[in-house]
Amino acid sequence: MKNIALVEDCCPPLLETALSAEDAERMAVAFRVVGDPTRLRLLSMIATHPGGEVCACELVEPLGLSQPTISHHLKVLFEAGLLGRERRGTWVFYRVSSGPLEALRSALATTPN
Amino acid sequence: MKNIALVEDCCPPLLETALSAEDAERMAVAFRVVGDPTRLRLLSMIATHPGGEVCACELVEPLGLSQPTISHHLKVLFEAGLLGRERRGTWVFYRVSSGPLEALRSALATTPN
DNA sequence: TCTTTGTATCGACGTTTGTCTATATCGAAC
DNA sequence: GTTCGATATAGACAAACGTCGATACAAAGA
16 A cells, blocks of 8 residues: 555456456455445545545544544545545645546456446 | 345445445445455456356466465355355356446446446 | 644554464265 | 265464554644
8 A cells, every 4th residue: 555546557357357466466455445444434425525525624523433543544545546635724635536446446347348 | 244145235336425334334345355366366267267167176276375265265255246156066166246246346436327 | 932723653452354274074986 | 885086164373454542743823
């Protein structure tokens, strides 16, 4: 979970050609990012928020987890490329990056594209 | 990872409406199933195999893991509903179930449907 | 500068997960 | 029934992960 664009270059279509060990590892890392309920809810909350953008401060209380925990999950999502981040004053705003999500999605395609 | 059709009823579109804690948990479990490199390679190998069907015995050696480990992963995939299973004599044949994979995929859709 | 408030990092802890070896179970053939 | 080969389960162990409280850092305002 290091590179910004982790998800971007992870995802040859799974069912089309046999996956190499390296591709499988990359893809697995990407799917593990969305394999956590808190991160899924964060994505969902941010995407459905009016304006498509949410202050991190609004995400702590509704999930009932500590601020460090939410911060950690936001970081994981950001580093995977699934979230964009913008600082405005003291606040940090997040929005969902649809491209990488689509990349992940395409990996699961059951018909050639 | 209990029910056969785990993936079937896991997956409201993530970005359309805010996910409940329960939906998030179900969906996370489903994504964790495909969040392992060995399971991804198994899916890939089975799907790309001529006939779309593979004997479990053919899956052990190419992955370089022990037979119990492969058996374990096949079980996880099967119980998630991602693999179909058929016993023929001593052998067990697996094939990919495209429906559940599509269900998982649809959860990541960035456009309404 | 000092305080305040929002955010990120650190270090620790318990749980989950993937792997192994050993062993049990299953099905077929003798 | 016994044996043999394929598959599944049990139990153990290490590594990875999610969570927390404490603390550091950043930005704005007094």
